């Protein structure tokens with residue numbers, strides 16, 4: 001049962017696709033106040049668990065902290081942070097009473113989940129203009145599935161996107177890309193994608209390619225594809241302000257950029273220097289921006305990543321003027337009177353400053369709306385611009401698309417990566433814990449920068465993180481300029497890296513099949529243990545193991561120098577350890593607690609009692625995988641329903657896409 005309540009005059013976010021009639025009155029759960037803005041309060045019991053919030057900090061159970069949905073370009077994902085890049089306002093309270101809540105509200109909204117008062121769940125926002133959906137079901141899992149049905153089918157990428165991808169901010173020339181390709185091919189490490197970060201562009205201008213570094217770009221794209229690798233360029237939200245640059249000129253002429261109150265185009269500095277933000281919320285501007293992806297598609301490009309779309313602002317012109325005035329004032333003061341910390345905060349605070357988001361406006365169907373009131377929809381609509389354009393350009397073909405910023409609804413148009421993490425063990429664990437929450441909010445195609453984006457990675461961290469990445473639909477190693485090089489061939493003994501990435505390719509028939517089933521049935525690819533074993537009270541507290549699809553459980557090692565880890569089995573399972581050179585070991589483990597040894601070059605997984613999974617022989621690319629002759633791992637007599645298609649077209653519903661496999665011995 002889903003009930004919808006409307007407060008005030010909400011902005012139409014198009015997050016929800018199902019028709020749901022509006023109820024009169026108030027929800028049966030909690031207390032609503034419209035006295036100061038809007039708030040929803042609910043007293044939790046001790047045993048209540050709160051799931052959801054998608055891309056958010058901390059654990060699977062969100063209790064005990066305060067989270068703010070306010071899409072933010074903050075690369076320091078420390079434990080104290082309350083906002084990351086996404087805004088996914090869906091939670092499920094599971095315990096004495098079990099119900100789901102979706103707050104469809106596109107501005108800043110706070111989820112205080114037992115932080116200010118341990119038992120009080122309080123969701124509050126500034127304006128009482130929102131849609132609140134209250135979802136009931138048999139249990140938390142059932143509620144999540146109802147929510148997913150309500151927001152429409154999750155994005156489905158092409159099959160090659162299940163391969164491994166290498167990225168690094170700093171690859172500039174053809175030679176840089178060829179070096180990466182050779183590094184992989186020479187070491188026989190599978191690779192399907194190399195990502196192009198901002199340096200492929202001419203002066204960081206969207207929809208341009210640096211002609212000096214990429215003479216005959218389409219020829220180069222073709223050459224790489226012949227080697228089995230797709231180039232995946234980045235597109236940034238801000239359009240460089242530069243006379244003669246057609247995207248800029250057109251945007252100005254047609255009035256497609258976000259404007260200041262006085263009607264002038266708002267200017268913010270991002271990578272290219274001064275930029276204007278395309279008005280992604282304006283359908284015409286969205287169509288115009290999306291059509292520009294054609295420039296790269298016509299040169300053979302089949303996938304993109306959309307970045308800086310919170311939108312990130314290094315500084316605005318107004319913000320810089322204000323800062324300069326403050327600095328001038330200090331120049332006249334005696335050193336001892338200068339508050340150094342305040343000064344530091346002031347300088348640092350110039351980026352992504354909340355005041356800047358009040359300085360520009362969108363124009364939607366002739367109505368003007370201040371950006372901060374719809375802030376969390378920007379990345380969503382940038383990605384929608386791209387996806388809608390793909391449908392116009394090649395309607396029958398799937399494109400790879402993922403974004404940094406997002407809101408519920410964007411899950412229909414693309415996936416996400418979790419932004420600028422660091423080469424920290426704690427971020428490996430954060431990656432693991434975030435995955436099921438993202439799935440609950442519709443984001444199935446997702447993953448983190450494996451090995452960590454910021455800071456220098458160690459060999460063991462990259463290996464352990466890749467071993468988690470084996471299971472994340474988006475498996476990409478990405479790092480920031482200036483950090484230690486962390487491609488899989490940089491650390492010696494490359495066989496260890498090959499073994500782990502090959503394990504991904506061996507498992508692709510299973511992982512792809514489970515992804516597709518999850519997407520087609522509005523189900524979860526990653527589940528917390530509690531969703532599969534609702535009666536098991538110990539399982540409810542396990543946050544470092546995940547169920548994947550219907551057959552397996554993953555329990556990655558996430559601590560440095562650990563030779564293995566403790567794992568909890570909610571039922572009897574087959575413990576499989578994938579080793580390099582195509583080897584693996586199997587051992588039946590009984591329900592309960594175990595310590596399992598896992599070497600740095602091994603990938604552990606657990607197959608549920610009575611189930612089996614298909615595995616292929618490894619290959620260098622997804623296209624080369626032989627899925628006719630699949631080996632079945634698991635319990636004798638078990639059956640598996642395999643989903644397989646051409647990985648390109650959109651005819652998902654064909655019955656031939658399903659094939660029953662049986663493990664006979």
Ligand code: GLC
Pocket residue numbers: 168169197198234307308404419420478479480
């Ligand atoms: C942002 C992105 C990162 C990218 C960098 C340069 O920080 O999150 O992935 O490498 O910009 O484009």
